[in-house]
Amino acid sequence: MTTYRIKTTNWKIWITTMMVTIFGGVLLANKFLPKGDTISIISVIFILLLTFFLQRFTSTALVEVALTKNDVSIRWLSQYIFHHYPDKTILFSDIESYKYQPDNNFDLFKLTLKEGSEIKLWHFVLTFKDDFDKLIMNFPQLVKSFNKRVTQKSYSHNEISHAENKPLTIKRAATIYEGEGAVFIAIFAVIVVIAVPLILYFSPKDRLKNPFIALAPMAGAVFFLTQFYRYRKKI
Numbered sequence: 416m417t418t419y420r421i422k423t424t425n426w427k428i429w430i431t432t433m434m435v436t437i438f439g440g441v442l443l444a445n446k447f448l449p450k451g452d453t454i455s456i457i458s459v460i461f462i463l464l465l466t467f468f469l470q471r472f473t474s475t476a477l478v479e480v481a482l483t484k485n486d487v488s489i490r491w492l493s494q495y496i497f498h499h500y501p502d503k504t505i506l507f508s509d510i511e512s513y514k515y516q517p518d519n520n521f522d523l524f525k526l527t528l529k530e531g532s533e534i535k536l537w538h539f540v541l542t543f544k545d546d547f548d549k550l551i552m553n554f555p556q557l558v559k560s561f562n563k564r565v566t567q568k569s570y571s572h573n574e575i576s577h578a579e580n581k582p583l584t585i586k587r588a589a590t591i592y593e594g595e596g597a598v599f600i601a602i603f604a605v606i607v608v609i610a611v612p613l614i615l616y617f618s619p620k621d622r623l624k625n626p627f628i629a630l631a632p633m634a635g636a637v638f639f640l641t642q643f644y645r646y647r648k649k650i
Contacts (some may be wrong), residue, residue: 419546
């Protein structure tokens with residue numbers, strides 16, 4: 416048995432915490448603090464630090480994932496705020512598919528069970544010192560080994576499943592970069608990559624005033640195109 420400790424993040428709570436803290440902090444600072452550049456800079460730094468620590472408290476949970484050749488065990492060592500997920504052990508034979516989907520902000524590891532339920536572990540990309548990368552590297556190898564065993568067993572017993580039966584093997588689910596709409600998103604991403612530099616070049620005021628706001632969508636577009644090429648290359 417191999418055990419992995421994962422710091423998983425609920426992105427909905429993460430975004431909500433960020434928005435409430437930033438907007439609430441700005442409103443309180445404008446109302447109660449004296450005006451001035453120094454005070455404003457200190458206020459912004461304090462609000463950002465407060466947002467960072469509150470997000471860790473509200474939206475981050477610690478999960479222990481244990482893998483054997485036959486099952487996956489998930490144990491919640493801590494929970495998101497206002498949430499309580501039960502511990503569970505899942506047989507490989509009950510898993511229909513798995514997915515690892517990298518993202519610019521939140522990577523996703525998902526198991527879809529044959530009875531229809533899903534288990535999702537979101538991982539914030541700036542989270543360090545956990546075993547998420549090891550999990551996503553080792554899990555496909557265990558799936559491959561499991562699929563080989565059940566396939567050999569099926570053939571040896573003439574138990575090849577029919578179309579109406581549930582498949583015996585576990586498949587890898589397609590990512591957003593492999594879906595039907597991925598080509599259209601990639602085209603839009605190319606437009607963004609071309610348009611942002613042109614806008615910054617021909618709008619010097621915007622370039623000096625909000626360079627990070629302008630470059631943020633370009634970073635997301637470049638990331639999508641990189642992953643689109645990576646996954647399409649495998650097809």
